[in-house]
Structures are given as structure tokens and as C-alpha cells.
Amino acid sequence: MSKKDQTPDRLDVTLAGVRGHKGAKKTPFDGDPRSLWRVNQYPSPFTLEDAPTRKKVAFKGKKDDGEDALAERAEMLADLQELMWAHVVSASEVDQREVAKAIAARVPRRTPQEKARREELFSPAVEEALGKLARGPRVLLVLQGMDAAGKGGVVKQVVTSMDPMGVEVVGFGKPTAEENREHYLERVIRKLPRPGHVGVFDRSHYEDVLVPTITGSESAEELERRTEAIVLFERELVRLGFVVIKVMLHVSQEEQLDRLVSRLDREEKHWKYDPSDADARAEFSRFQEIYAHLLEATDADHAPWHVIGADRKWYSRLAVQELLIAAFSDLKLRWPAADYDVEKERKRLLKS
Known part of the structure; x- marks a missing residue:
């Protein structure tokens, strides 16, 4: 699907006032980063065996260099997040319309055929909930991966460099009894980030396809319907102003084993281990096949979708950080102009 999509020229942010902006292109x-880890660079049908887990794709430095870069670029990421929030709360109506139109232009306008298909795949409640979502730029980072792939580490070291009030x-996890009575997308919509915010799904709406595929609780036809629904759902999010980044943290079976065993070796990590982790390892190859099919179908x-090698934790964190920086840099934002006399206010303050 992604190979057929046509994307408008990417947008560039006005970086004046953002820490590190002089080296922003470096x-x-x-x-x-937008293309280094993309699923669509691999032959079809895609297989995760083709994607490296330990190779430092496009990075020549060592671990210390990567960790230094992670720390240095964190300031830029934080400023870009603030810039998006400033745009939402203070930008002129003209600027807000321009940005909204540019984001929405990344997907085709809704056709009668898409509308009819949505009626088959969505519920009235889903359409109603989507219709109530406020429009405006926001970033949604989707993290998927096998157990111990490092999703929590990305959140702790990369996401927390941004203002927590905006994240x-x-x-x-497993749907509650009440959620099972709803359309599976309803609980997802309730958790979407608001305009100006960054949302992180540490496991996501893709679980509603992955888990039933493994357990066999849904038919093949229903799983295909859910996969198609996700594609249409994400299209609508973009029309509403979402910038969607999807990351599969790709860990090798050997590295995963080391990490899971280390949880048993350390008392303070026992809480992170679940006996079902061993069951999932027995299905490792099957999980990989299901992931590969789903990633290609929804890219x-x-x-x-970006498949990032996760055997080196520092590398995967740096890669996700760069994807976020690129996403913000594509929003064509600028700091809102003051609607007051700056010099007059300066004098008033100095006299106070």
C-alpha cells in the first residue's frame, strides 16, 4: 500500500529559537531518518528476518557517541514539542489553517467508496467519537515489539525529555468486559492525544489484531476486516491533524532471552517478568510472521512503519528520538508573534 501512496513535499519548521537549530539538518x-528504517524498503512479502536487530544502520559512532547525541538532541526535541503547543494555543487563525491543511493533504480526500467501507467496518459509535475529536496538530507515537524489546526504555529516556504535561x-492490554461489548476502536479513541500534545501508545490498537491472531479467537475474515479498519482509522486521524509514527522495536531471540533471564536474576526486576513470557518465546517465530504481515499491510x-533494531538499547532510543524530531520538523511551525508591544511591556516590567 505504502509504495502506491503519494506524499506531498515534506514540510520544514522554522527553527529559529529552537536549541540546536543550527545543526538541525545534521x-x-x-x-x-524518515526512510532509514521504513518497512517499504524491503522486498515484498516483508519478513522480519530481512531487518537487522543489532546493526547500527546509518550510524558510524560507538555507544558513547550515540548516548552523547541522545542527550544533545533531547533539548531540541523538547523545544519542538513546546513549539507545537505554542502553535495550538497562540498561533494566528491563518497559520493554524495552513498547518491543518498541510497535514490533511497527506491523505486523499474521503471518497464515496471509503465512506461506504467505513460504514461496514466502523460502528456508529466510532464515527460519532471521531466526529467529536478536536482538530489540530498532535503527534502519536505507536510502539510495538516483543516482550523486553525496550518499549519502556524508549518512554523513560526519550519521551520524558519532553514536558510531561504535554505527553x-x-x-x-486485555479488554475489560465492558470494552468487549464495544467496537474495539472505541477504547483507542478515548486515549488519543489532544491537539498540541504527544501521545504514546506502549502497545496499541494493533493488539486487537495481533492477540486474536495468536489465540485464534477471531476468524481470518474478521482479522482482515480489523486490519483494513486500522488503515481507514489512521487516515482519518491524519485528516484531523495527527502525525502518526509507528515503530516496531525489533529484538533478536537471543537478546530477548538474555533480557528476560536478567529479570529473574535481579529481585527488583521480578515484577517485570510474567510466566506467559516463556509461552510467548515458544511462539517467537509465529509472532514474527504475524508482525511482518501486519506491518506491511498497514504501512x-x-x-x-519503521522497524528499528533493538538489540542495542541506546541505538533504538536514538533512532526513535530522531523520528520524533523529523515529525515535528515536518509541521511547518513558527513561534507565534506577540499580540502586544514587546518594548512597551519590557519598560513596564523594569519599572515594576
Whole structure:
């Protein structure tokens, strides 16, 4: 699907006033982060065996270099997040309309065929909930991966460099009895970030396809319907102003084993281990096949999948950070102009 999508020219932010902006075009990676880890660069059908787990793709430095870059670029990420919030609360109506139109242009306008398909795949409650969402730019980072792939570490070291008041981290586990009576997308919509905010799904709406596929609780036809529904759902999010970044943290079976065993070796990590982790390892190859199929089926230029090698934790965190920086830099934002006389206010303050 993504190979057929056409994306408008990417947008560039006006970086004056953002820490590190003079080196903004000099990403630590040799190449554009938007394409370095994309699923669509691999032959079809995609298989995770083709994607490296330990290779430092496009990064020539060592671990210390990567950790230094992670710390240095964190300031820039924080400022870009603040810039998005400033745009939402203070930008002129003209600027807000321009940004909204540019984001929405990343997906085709809704056709009668899409509308009819949505009526089949969505429920009235889902359509109503989508219709109530406020419009405006916000970033949604979707994190998926096997147990111990490092999703929590990305949240702790990358996401927390931003203002916590502007970040909403949620995860989707087993649905409750009440949620099972709803359309599966309803609980997802309730957790979406508001305009100006960054949302992180540490496990996401993709669980509603992955888990039933493994357990066999849904038919193949229903799983195909859910996969198609996700594609249409993410299109609508982009129309509403969402910038969607989807990351599969790709850990090797050997590295995963080391990390899980280390949880048993350390008393303070016992809480992170679950006996079901061993059961999942027995299905490792099957999980990989299911992930590969789902990633390729739902990859699109407006909601791309990036498969990042996660055997080196510092590398995967740096890569996700650069994806976030690139996403903010594509929003064509600028600091809102003051609607008061700056010099007059300066004099008033100095006299106070």
C-alpha cells in the first residue's frame, strides 16, 4: 500500500529559537531518518528476518557517541514539542489553517467508496467519537515489539525529555468486559492525544489484531476486516491533524532471552517478568510472521512503519528520538508573534 501512496513535499519548521537549530539538518545518522528504517524498503512479502536487530544502520559512532547525541538532541526535541503547543494555543487563525491543511493533504480526500467501507467496518459509535475529536496538530507515537524489546526504555529516556504535561502515555492490554461489548476502536479513541500534545501508545490498537491472531479467537475474515479498519482509522486521524509514527522495536531471540533471564536474576526486576513470557518465546517465530504481515499491510507514507533494531538499547532510543524530531520538523511551525508591544511591556516590567 505504502509504495502506491503519494506524499506531498515534506514540510520544514522554522527553527529559529529552537536549541540546536543550527545543526538541525545534521542528524546523527547518515541519511534521512524518515526512510532509514521504513518497512517499504524491503522486498515484498516483508519478513522480519530481512531487518537487522543489532546493526547500527546509518550510524558510524560507538555507544558513547550515540548516548552523547541522545542527550544533545533531547533539548531540541523538547523545544519542538513546546513549539507545537505554542502553535495550538497562540498561533494566528491563518497559520493554524495552513498547518491543518498541510497535514490533511497527506491523505486523499474521503471518497464515496471509503465512506461506504467505513460504514461496514466502523460502528456508529466510532464515527460519532471521531466526529467529536478536536482538530489540530498532535503527534502519536505507536510502539510495538516483543516482550523486553525496550518499549519502556524508549518512554523513560526519550519521551520524558519532553514536558510531561504535554505527553500522554497509554497502553492497551486485555479488554475489560465492558470494552468487549464495544467496537474495539472505541477504547483507542478515548486515549488519543489532544491537539498540541504527544501521545504514546506502549502497545496499541494493533493488539486487537495481533492477540486474536495468536489465540485464534477471531476468524481470518474478521482479522482482515480489523486490519483494513486500522488503515481507514489512521487516515482519518491524519485528516484531523495527527502525525502518526509507528515503530516496531525489533529484538533478536537471543537478546530477548538474555533480557528476560536478567529479570529473574535481579529481585527488583521480578515484577517485570510474567510466566506467559516463556509461552510467548515458544511462539517467537509465529509472532514474527504475524508482525511482518501486519506491518506491511498497514504501512503508508502518512502513517509509516519503521522497524528499528533493538538489540542495542541506546541505538533504538536514538533512532526513535530522531523520528520524533523529523515529525515535528515536518509541521511547518513558527513561534507565534506577540499580540502586544514587546518594548512597551519590557519598560513596564523594569519599572515594576
